[in-house]
Amino acid sequence: MAGNPFPLSKAELLKAYRTMRTIREFEERLHVDFGRGDIPGFVHLYAGEEAAAAGIMIHLGDGDRIASTHRGHGHCIAKGVDVGEMMLEIYGKKGGSCNGKGGSMHIADLSKGMMGANGILGAGAPLVCGAALAAKYRKKGEVAISFVGDGASNQGTFLESLNLAAVWNLPAIFVVENNGYAESTSRDYGVAVDSYVDRAAGFGLPGITVDGTDFFAVYEAAGEIIRRAREGGGPSLLECKMVRFHGHFEGDAQTYRGPGELDDIRANHDCLKKFAAQVTAAGVISADELAPIDREALAVVEDAVARAKAAPLPTVADLTTDVYVSY
Amino acid sequence: MARKISMKQAINEALDQEMARDPSVICMGEDIVGGAGGEGERDAWGGVLGVTKGLYAKHGDRLMDTPLSESAYIGAAIGAAACGMRPVAELMFIDFMGVCFDQIFNQAAKFKYMFGGKAETPVVIRAMVGAGFRAAAQHSQMLTPLFTHIPGIKVVCPSTPYDTKGLLIQAIRDNDPVIFCEHKNLYGFEGEVPEASYAIPFGEANVVRDGRDATVVAYGLMVHRALEAAASLAKEGIEIEIVDLRTLSPIDMDTVLDSVTKTGRLVCVDEANPRCSIAADVSAQVAMRAFGALKAGIEMVTPPHVPVPFSPPLEDLYIPSAAQVAAAVRKTLKGGRH
Numbered sequence: 001m002a003g004n005p006f007p008l009s010k011a012e013l014l015k016a017y018r019t020m021r022t023i024r025e026f027e028e029r030l031h032v033d034f035g036r037g038d039i040p041g042f043v044h045l046y047a048g049e050e051a052a053a054a055g056i057m058i059h060l061g062d063g064d065r066i067a068s069t070h071r072g073h074g075h076c077i078a079k080g081v082d083v084g085e086m087m088l089e090i091y092g093k094k095g096g097s098c099n100g101k102g103g104s105m106h107i108a109d110l111s112k113g114m115m116g117a118n119g120i121l122g123a124g125a126p127l128v129c130g131a132a133l134a135a136k137y138r139k140k141g142e143v144a145i146s147f148v149g150d151g152a153s154n155q156g157t158f159l160e161s162l163n164l165a166a167v168w169n170l171p172a173i174f175v176v177e178n179n180g181y182a183e184s185t186s187r188d189y190g191v192a193v194d195s196y197v198d199r200a201a202g203f204g205l206p207g208i209t210v211d212g213t214d215f216f217a218v219y220e221a222a223g224e225i226i227r228r229a230r231e232g233g234g235p236s237l238l239e240c241k242m243v244r245f246h247g248h249f250e251g252d253a254q255t256y257r258g259p260g261e262l263d264d265i266r267a268n269h270d271c272l273k274k275f276a277a278q279v280t281a282a283g284v285i286s287a288d289e290l291a292p293i294d295r296e297a298l299a300v301v302e303d304a305v306a307r308a309k310a311a312p313l314p315t316v317a318d319l320t321t322d323v324y325v326s327y
Numbered sequence: 328m329a330r331k332i333s334m335k336q337a338i339n340e341a342l343d344q345e346m347a348r349d350p351s352v353i354c355m356g357e358d359i360v361g362g363a364g365g366e367g368e369r370d371a372w373g374g375v376l377g378v379t380k381g382l383y384a385k386h387g388d389r390l391m392d393t394p395l396s397e398s399a400y401i402g403a404a405i406g407a408a409a410c411g412m413r414p415v416a417e418l419m420f421i422d423f424m425g426v427c428f429d430q431i432f433n434q435a436a437k438f439k440y441m442f443g444g445k446a447e448t449p450v451v452i453r454a455m456v457g458a459g460f461r462a463a464a465q466h467s468q469m470l471t472p473l474f475t476h477i478p479g480i481k482v483v484c485p486s487t488p489y490d491t492k493g494l495l496i497q498a499i500r501d502n503d504p505v506i507f508c509e510h511k512n513l514y515g516f517e518g519e520v521p522e523a524s525y526a527i528p529f530g531e532a533n534v535v536r537d538g539r540d541a542t543v544v545a546y547g548l549m550v551h552r553a554l555e556a557a558a559s560l561a562k563e564g565i566e567i568e569i570v571d572l573r574t575l576s577p578i579d580m581d582t583v584l585d586s587v588t589k590t591g592r593l594v595c596v597d598e599a600n601p602r603c604s605i606a607a608d609v610s611a612q613v614a615m616r617a618f619g620a621l622k623a624g625i626e627m628v629t630p631p632h633v634p635v636p637f638s639p640p641l642e643d644l645y646i647p648s649a650a651q652v653a654a655a656v657r658k659t660l661k662g663g664r665h
C-alpha cells in the first residue's frame with residue numbers, strides 16, 4: 001500500500017470522518033423528525049457544511065473557545081458536545097445541554113469550550129474577542145474562534161470585532177461560513193466585496209479563502225492560522241465556501257434557488273463524498289473501513305433520538321431556576 | 328366592504344394601500360422580498376413569515392431587501408424619514424432591537440425635541456413580539472415597556488386584524504417614530520376588516536367587553552386571554568370589563584380610569600416581564616389617580632421575571648393564561664376595603 005499522503009494519521013482521518021458522518025446523520029434525522037412535527041421551534045441544519053466544523057475543530061482542545069451561530073449543531077458535535085444531551089435539548093427535555101431552556105438555537109457547553117449557538121447574528125464575534133483576551137492573559141496558547149455566516153458578516157458587531165482583535169493582537173480567529181445565502185438572499189446581494197480576504201485586509205488582518213467542502217483545504221488553512229494565533233501572531237479571517245443541503249430553516253421551500261441547484265450541490269459538492277473519495281483513492285482507508293463508521297454514527301443518533309423521546313419534560317420548578325428573580 | 332382576513336393580510340393590505348397612496352412610503356428589511364441576487368424566484372419569501380409577500384409585484388423596488396446590518400438599515404430608515412420619506416422598516420423579531428437600539432432611542436426618539444421642534448421623523452419600525460413559537464429567549468420577548476419608557480417614540484400593539492390595519496395606516500401617516508409590535512401568535516387570527524383604507528387614532532383604548540365587577544386592562548395577545556377568562560367568569564356570574572390599550576404610547580388612561588371608577592377593581596395583564604412593565608405602569612397610574620375608587624388591591628398577571636424558556640411546557644407556563652386572569656379577578660373580588 002502507498003504511504004499516507006495526508007497531514008493526518010489514519011486514526012485522525014477516521015476520527016474526522018466519524019465527526020462529519022455523525023453531524024450528517026444528526027442533521028438528516030432532525031430533518032425527518034421536524035417534518036413529522038416531533039421537534040418544536042426553529043431548526044437550522046448544518047448538513048453539507050460538515051468539513052468546516054471538522055477541519056477546524058480537529059485542531060482545538062477544550063481550553064480553546066468557540067462561539068457558534070444559529071446553525072450550530074455541527075460546531076457543537078465537532079467541539080465534543082455530547083450528542084445525547086444535544087438531542088435532549090432539541091427535544092426540550094430535562095437533562096439536555098441547557099436543561100431544555102435553550103433549544104436548538106442556544107446549545108452550549110462551556111466545559112467543552114463551546115460558548116453557545118446564538119440567536120443573534122454577529123453576537124459571537126465580540127464574545128470571542130473576550131475569550132481571546134482571557135486566553136492571552138492565561139498565556140497557555142489557547143485560541144478563540146468565532147463562526148459567522150456570510151449574511152451575518154455584515155453585522156457591525158462582527159466588523160467592530162475584526163478591528164478590536166487586530167488592535168489588541170488577540171488570539172482570535174474569525175471563520176466566515178459562506179454558504180451563498182442569508183435566508184433567501186444571495187451572498188452577492190448582501191456583501192459588496194468579492195473576497196473576504198480583501199475585507200480582512202481592510203481591517204489589518206490576514207485572510208484566506210478555502211473550499212469549505214474540502215476537509216483537507218480547511219484543515220491546512222485552519223491549522224496554520226491557529227498555530228499563528230497560539231504563538232502570539234494575532235487574529236486571522238478564514239472564509240470557507242460551502243453549501244447548505246437544506247432550507248434556511250426547516251420548512252423553507254427554497255424557491256430562491258436556481259433550477260437544479262440542490263441536485264448539483266448534493267451530487268457534486270458533498271464534503272463527505274469528497275473526503276471518502278480522497279482517502280480511498282490514496283489507498284489510505286478502504287470503503288470497508290468507512291462503512292462501520294457510517295453504521296455507528298447512525299446508531300449513535302438513533303439512540304439519542306430514542307432517549308430524547310423517552311426523557312421527561314421540565315416541570316414548573318424549572319421555570320424560575322438559573323436566574324435572579326426578585327419577585 | 329368588510330370581509331374576514333387574517334392579521335397578516337391586514338398588515339399587507341395596509342402597506343399596499345399606503346404605498347399606493349403616498350409615493351414617499353418605502354419598505355425595507357431582511358428578506359421582505361427575498362431571493363435578491365439569486366437565480367430563483369424573486370419575492371421568494373415576502374418576509375420571514377410571508378407578511379409582505381406579493382407587494383413587490385405591485386410596488387417593485389420601493390420594497391428593499393437589506394444586508395443583515397440592523398444598525399445601518401434601521402438607522403437609514405430613520406435618516407430617510409428625517410429627510411422627507413416615510414419608511415416602514417421591518418426588524419423581524421423585536422429581540423433584534425438590541426443590535427440597533429442607539430439609532431432608535433438616541434436618534435429617532437430625540438430629534439424632534441432635541442432640535443427644538445424643527446425635525447419630524449415619520450418612520451415605522453415593524454417587529455414581531457411575543458412568546459408561544461418555541462423560539463426561545465432571543466426570539467420571543469415583548470420588550471414593549473422598553474420602548475414605552477422612551478419619550479419621543481410611539482408604541483403600538485394591536486390585538487385584532489381590524490385594529491392592525493387602522494393602526495398601521497395611522498403609524499405610517501404619523502409624524503413621530505412608531506414601533507409597531509405584531510404578535511406572532513396573532514398573525515393567523517382572522518376578523519372583519521373593511522377593504523377601504525382607514526386610520527385609527529393613537530391613544531384611544533378600546534373597551535372590548537362591558538362589565539360591572541372588575542376592569543381587566545390588556546393589549547396584544549393578552550386581550551384574547553382576558554376574553555377567554557371573561558367567558559368562564561360569566562358562568563360564575565362575574566362580569567369583567569376588558570380594556571384593550573391598543574397603543575402603549577400614547578396611552579389612554581382616561582378610558583382605564585373611567586372603567587375602574589365604575590368597577591372599583593383592576594387586573595392588569597401583560598405578556599412583558601413584570602418589572603417596570605406596562606401592567607406596573609397602569610397599576611401605578613390608577614393607584615395615583617383613582618385610589619379612592621378602588622375597592623380592593625390591584626392585581627397584575629404577567630410571566631415570571633425570567634427569560635422566555637424553550638421547552639414547550641415551560642413556555643406554556645411562562646405565558647399568562649386565561650385561568651391566571653380569572654384567578655386574579657376572583658382574588659380582587661374577594662379582597663375589599665372596609
Ligand SMILES: Cc1ncc(C[n+]2csc(CCOP(=O)(O)OP(=O)(O)O)c2C)c(N)n1
Nearest residue numbers: 071119120121149150151152181182183423
Ligand atoms: C441580529 C439578527 N438579525 C436577523 C436575524 C434573523 N436571521 C437568522 S439567520 C439569518 C440569516 C443568516 O445568514 P448567514 O449569516 O449567511 O448564515 P446561514 O444561515 O447561511 O448559516 C437571519 C437574517 C437574527 N437572528 N439576528
Ligand SMILES: [Mg+2]
Nearest residue numbers: 149150181182
Ligand atoms: Mg449564509
